[in-house]
Amino acid sequence: MSTTSPQRRAAMFVGPDDDPRLGAPSTGGERGMLVGFLRAQRSTLVLKCAGLDAGLSRRSVGPSTLSLLGLVRHLADVERRWFRQVLAGQDAPPRFSSSAEPDGDFDGAVSDPVIVAEAWEAWRAEAAFADAFVTDAPHLDLVGEDSWRGTVSLRWVLIHMVEEYARHNGHADLLRERIDGAVGV
Template sequence: MTEFRVDPPTAAGERELLQGFLDYHRGTLLWKVSGLSGTQLVERSVDPSTMSLLGLVRHLSEVEKYWFHRALAGHDSPPKYWTAEHPDGDFDLATPAQAEQDVEDFRKIVKLSDELAARHALDDTFIRPGHEGPYSVRYLYIHMVEEYARHNGHADLLRERIDGAVGE
């Protein structure tokens, strides 16, 4: 399933390493959701959690939009999957019928995130909405790698429960 991800470089500049690790983790998520039906993607296989593979895709779409689009670039990018009424809508409102579109939306959001980040140096800073202090683009990359790594651990367990597929 390596068509979804490329190993990050082992010797490169800082920007290339950070981007490589982020891309690797994004690809890992796409690998974990590949080849499953919409019904399998919304399966909540670790009770009592409402987490599903599609919920993770939707959640990470929102995380990408928040950090890259809204915080870094200052775009008006309201949440698509959750509301005040449904704060966990990225997980709770995922449906099999929307699975393919949600994965495609994730891909588009990631592409735009990369375009927005490429406009900034690692030392550039931004103000996160509703938070104090500046954040650097370097911090953003490290935070996103951590976010994906944590959730890819969840994805690995969910996928194994669905069809037994395992992998790093």
């Protein structure tokens, strides 16, 4: 008789002692919960990309340019847009895409150590800016103006960011499984 049992596809990607996502609060105030959910989603992206190096740029399936590295670059630009441009009112153009290259975040995601390092550095910087902005914000009803949505609150942006990461982490699940067979949530 086997001493191991089959695992579900939805098993944890890492063990509970190594999972940085388990520290999010499940009680308490709204700001703490929203920040906790966003941090957990960011941590999921990091876990899905861990240990891949050159594999980060592997495309899902042609003709798509979707890759884990592309997701990192895309999410750096998304964080930058919502927190720096919309809420903080900064003149902060996207790092990886432009009007001339609207899909530059994905198209430019190539297997080059400099490109990979630049993507992670940008993503970490934008997440750190967002975290500091949220911490310093007087309340969740703080607003900014967006050309796409109009007036948006910090609360809306945080909810949107959780949704944005959750959607793309679903892509990351499939990309990671295609790269090396690793599955789990």
